[in-house]
Amino acid sequence: MAQIxxxxxxxxxxxxxxxxxxxxxxxxxxxxxxxxxxxxxxxTPSFENLSTLTGKYGEEGDxxxxxxxxxxxxxxxxxxxxxxxxxxxxxxxxxxxKALRYDLTVPFARYVVMHxxxxxLPFKRFQMQPVWRADRPQRGRYREFYQCDVDVxxxxxxxxxxxxxxxxxxxxxxxxxxDFHIKINNRKILAGFSEIIGKPHLLIDLTVAIDKLDKIxxxxxxxxxxxxxxxxQDISIIRPIIDLTGTNQSKIExxxxxxxxxxxxxxxxxxxxxxLRYAHKLNRLVDSFIEVDxxxxxxxxxxxxxxxxxxxxxxxIGSIGGGGRYDDLTGxxxxxxxxGVGISFGADRIYDVLLELNLFPExxxxxxxxxxxxxxxxxxxxxxxxxQLIRSKGFAAEFYPTTTKLKKQLAYADNxxxxxxxxxxxxxxxxxxxxxRNMKSGEQQKLSKQxxxxxxxxxx
RNA sequence: GUGGUUUUAGCUCAGUUGGUUAGAGCGCCUGAUUGUGGUUCAGGAGGUCGCCGGUUCGAGCCCGGUAUUCCACCCCA
Numbered sequence: 001m002a003q004i005x006x007x008x009x010x011x012x013x014x015x016x017x018x019x020x021x022x023x024x025x026x027x028x029x030x031x032x033x034x035x036x037x038x039x040x041x042x043x044t045p046s047f048e049n050l051s052t053l054t055g056k057y058g059e060e061g062d063x064x065x066x067x068x069x070x071x072x073x074x075x076x077x078x079x080x081x082x083x084x085x086x087x088x089x090x091x092x093x094x095x096x097x098k099a100l101r102y103d104l105t106v107p108f109a110r111y112v113v114m115h116x117x118x119x120x121l122p123f124k125r126f127q128m129q130p131v132w133r134a135d136r137p138q139r140g141r142y143r144e145f146y147q148c149d150v151d152v153x154x155x156x157x158x159x160x161x162x163x164x165x166x167x168x169x170x171x172x173x174x175x176x177x178x179d180f181h182i183k184i185n186n187r188k189i190l191a192g193f194s195e196i197i198g199k200p201h202l203l204i205d206l207t208v209a210i211d212k213l214d215k216i217x218x219x220x221x222x223x224x225x226x227x228x229x230x231x232x233q234d235i236s237i238i239r240p241i242i243d244l245t246g247t248n249q250s251k252i253e254x255x256x257x258x259x260x261x262x263x264x265x266x267x268x269x270x271x272x273x274x275x276l277r278y279a280h281k282l283n284r285l286v287d288s289f290i291e292v293d294x295x296x297x298x299x300x301x302x303x304x305x306x307x308x309x310x311x312x313x314x315x316x317i318g319s320i321g322g323g324g325r326y327d328d329l330t331g332x333x334x335x336x337x338x339x340g341v342g343i344s345f346g347a348d349r350i351y352d353v354l355l356e357l358n359l360f361p362e363x364x365x366x367x368x369x370x371x372x373x374x375x376x377x378x379x380x381x382x383x384x385x386x387x388q389l390i391r392s393k394g395f396a397a398e399f400y401p402t403t404t405k406l407k408k409q410l411a412y413a414d415n416x417x418x419x420x421x422x423x424x425x426x427x428x429x430x431x432x433x434x435x436x437r438n439m440k441s442g443e444q445q446k447l448s449k450q451x452x453x454x455x456x457x458x459x460x
Numbered sequence: 461g462u463g464g465u466u467u468u469a470g471c472u473c474a475g476u477u478g479g480u481u482a483g484a485g486c487g488c489c490u491g492a493u494u495g496u497g498g499u500u501c502a503g504g505a506g507g508u509c510g511c512c513g514g515u516u517c518g519a520g521c522c523c524g525g526u527a528u529u530c531c532a533c534c535c536c537a
Contacts, residue, residue, distance in 0.1 A: 310537095322537070
């Protein structure tokens with residue numbers, strides 16, 4: 001077999017033991033909060049039927065779905081005439097009928113519809129699994145990354161929204177982040193804008209343009225609106241709210257005036273106020289983390305109510321989480337009338353931020369607690385006895401597998417940050433006492449088996 | 461998908477107008493120390509210069525293609 005130079009596929013990464021230790025720390029912290037708020041874990045397959053995923057993420061989104069090539073001689077099933085008449089888009093379903101999941105929300109909707117008779121509404125689930133996107137990689141943007149999703153389906157109460165704000169706040173605070181904002185908006189407010197200028201069909205174009213405010217500025221947004229077919233009068237109505245500043249309350253007051261004649265807009269404001277009120281009631285400390293931001297649009301086509309996005313001000317890495325309410329997600333799979341709301345954490349971006357800010361706890365990469373050295377073959381029997389004795393008490397212990405120089409074995413323990421090393425050789429065999437070395441202080445003491453266990457238990 | 465950028469030892473990076481044998485720090489191995497790591501000292505190994513092709517007497521350096529990295533768009537976690 002020809003030698004292949006080893007390399008990773010674009011946008012993917014290996015995770016070392018140290019990185020896994022840190023990644024698991026993030027998952028552990030987030031999962032604990034999810035459970036605390038009554039959510040239960042599920043998992044869904046890495047890949048779904050292609051038809052389950054297509055059409056859910058918009059034109060651009062569909063292009064980013066990783067398709068899986070059919071097995072077998074799929075070419076023979078496509079006649080030359082058919083091939084000649086096809087486009088890349090029409091050919092795809094003939095070549096591929098499976099695809100890697102693009103997010104966790106659509107598979108969840110599929111799950112809810114398929115298991116509708118077993119689940120207990122309102123259904124509160126969380127899911128922490130990798131997703132794949134055929135995007136061009138950048139800092140904080142990978143082709144394989146983990147999302148941590150929490151959603152509740154079958155409850156229209158805005159208490160859910162308020163609790164998600166608390167979940168964001170509590171999780172990120174527990175991870176050591178202090179300077180972040182949970183941005184909130186409501187899709188109905190955006191719909192109100194397009195209603196008052198009489199162009200509801202341009203809602204998507206309007207939100208996409210407004211979304212770019214912090215990147216291209218007010219003039220840039222206006223220019224884009226002009227290109228999308230908004231006239232000067234439309235823009236004069238929208239302009240006062242594009243670069244809205246001030247407190248959340250003063251923003252809401254302005255919105256009330258602008259949207260006074262839009263029923264949907266007024267409903268959106270009312271929902272927004274209710275969410276803020278519930279969040280305040282549950283935990284006043286989250287108030288200062290919430291930022292009403294009407295430029296927040298989010299691309300996903302299915303949001304209908306509240307929209308969330310979390311940004312940290314301590315690192316330039318885009319958003320570390322997002323979510324919102326969708327009134328009709330399961331409708332695509334034939335189950336009407338179920339509303340859902342949920343949020344997602346981007347674990348990989350949170351990892352990058354914590355690493356940059358040096359917020360990972362120390363010693364998370366310690367695994368083995370005791371190493372038994374192996375430099376005298378005559379002591380092997382005793383070493384194996386002690387090894388299992390230590391393990392039986394619940395300590396992580398290992399025996400250096402080959403007889404070699406002590407120097408090398410201590411260097412191994414040092415690199416692996418093993419705090420205690422047991423030296424076992426001729427001397428120990430004669431006295432019946434083992435030598436225990438504290439790798440941090442360099443102190444050594446001779447102990448009987450029983451004293452050794454007592455010592456370890458005391459020092460754990 | 462569009463435009464730009466990066467790639468040289470295990471890692472982080474130098475490398476002059478194209479000119480003999482491509483360097484440093486860290487890491488690794490050996491020894492000082494045959495039962496003692498993290499410090500110190502001495503020595504050593506390790507490179508088809510991302511890959512393919514071209515120009516040239518001669519290419520790490522110039523040109524074309526390709527992969528990859530990062531950046532700006534698009535979009536998003």
